[in-house]
Amino acid sequence: MEDTIMSKPIVATTSLAGCFGCHMSFLDIDDRILQLIELVEFNKSPINDIKTFTKHCDIGLVEGGCCLDENVHILRDFRKHCDILISVGECAIMGGLPAMRNGIPIKECLDEAYLYGPTVKDTNPDKIMPNDEELPIMLDKVYPCHEIVKMDYFLPGCPPNADLIWNALTALISGKEMDLPYEVVKYD
Numbered sequence: 433m434e435d436t437i438m439s440k441p442i443v444a445t446t447s448l449a450g451c452f453g454c455h456m457s458f459l460d461i462d463d464r465i466l467q468l469i470e471l472v473e474f475n476k477s478p479i480n481d482i483k484t485f486t487k488h489c490d491i492g493l494v495e496g497g498c499c500l501d502e503n504v505h506i507l508r509d510f511r512k513h514c515d516i517l518i519s520v521g522e523c524a525i526m527g528g529l530p531a532m533r534n535g536i537p538i539k540e541c542l543d544e545a546y547l548y549g550p551t552v553k554d555t556n557p558d559k560i561m562p563n564d565e566e567l568p569i570m571l572d573k574v575y576p577c578h579e580i581v582k583m584d585y586f587l588p589g590c591p592p593n594a595d596l597i598w599n600a601l602t603a604l605i606s607g608k609e610m611d612l613p614y615e616v617v618k619y620d
């Protein structure tokens with residue numbers, strides 16, 4: 433009888449309007465990373481620096497919400513290429529820290545960031561606002577991922593505990609029920 437070669441589940445990850453802390457927490461699974469690369473194949477991800485999808489993926493892990501048109505484009509691309517999409521961390525789930533700008537007019541945010549804020553006011557004497565046409569466009573506010581596309585799971589925390597990410601991912605790839613005990617879930 434011929435051996436059946438099972439293909440590994442394919443995982444993609446991205447950071448939208450996030451700080452990469454959730455990716456750092458993912459890597460905090462320490463030596464289980466060796467197990468992980470036996471269990472899954474990574475496609476588009478900053479972890480391996482693959483920049484575009486080359487295959488359809490089983491699972492997409494999304495860090496960060498959407499504050500730029502580019503974030504929306506990437507998130508929609510993830511929805512198209514991944515069977516299961518997971519919001520990882522508070523920025524993906526509810527906008528997180530970047531969403532603190534949601535109550536402030538965009539012009540005020542840009543003026544503070546580029547013209548009058550303490551770190552720029554003396555270094556931008558001509559008061560030039562970056563306007564290269566290649567720059568992504570800021571959205572009117574920061575959106576959580578589920579307001580842009582359907583998200584299938586939500587892993588809370590800022591960042592989520594490494595064990596939470598590990599437990600959720602290994603449960604999904606093995607088809608088992610998720611075991612997410614209280615100790616690995618945090619909300620800050």
Ligand code: SF4
Nearest residue numbers: 450451453521522523
């Ligand atoms: S949830 Fe926290 S750790 Fe994750 S991207 Fe946002 S700020 Fe960074």
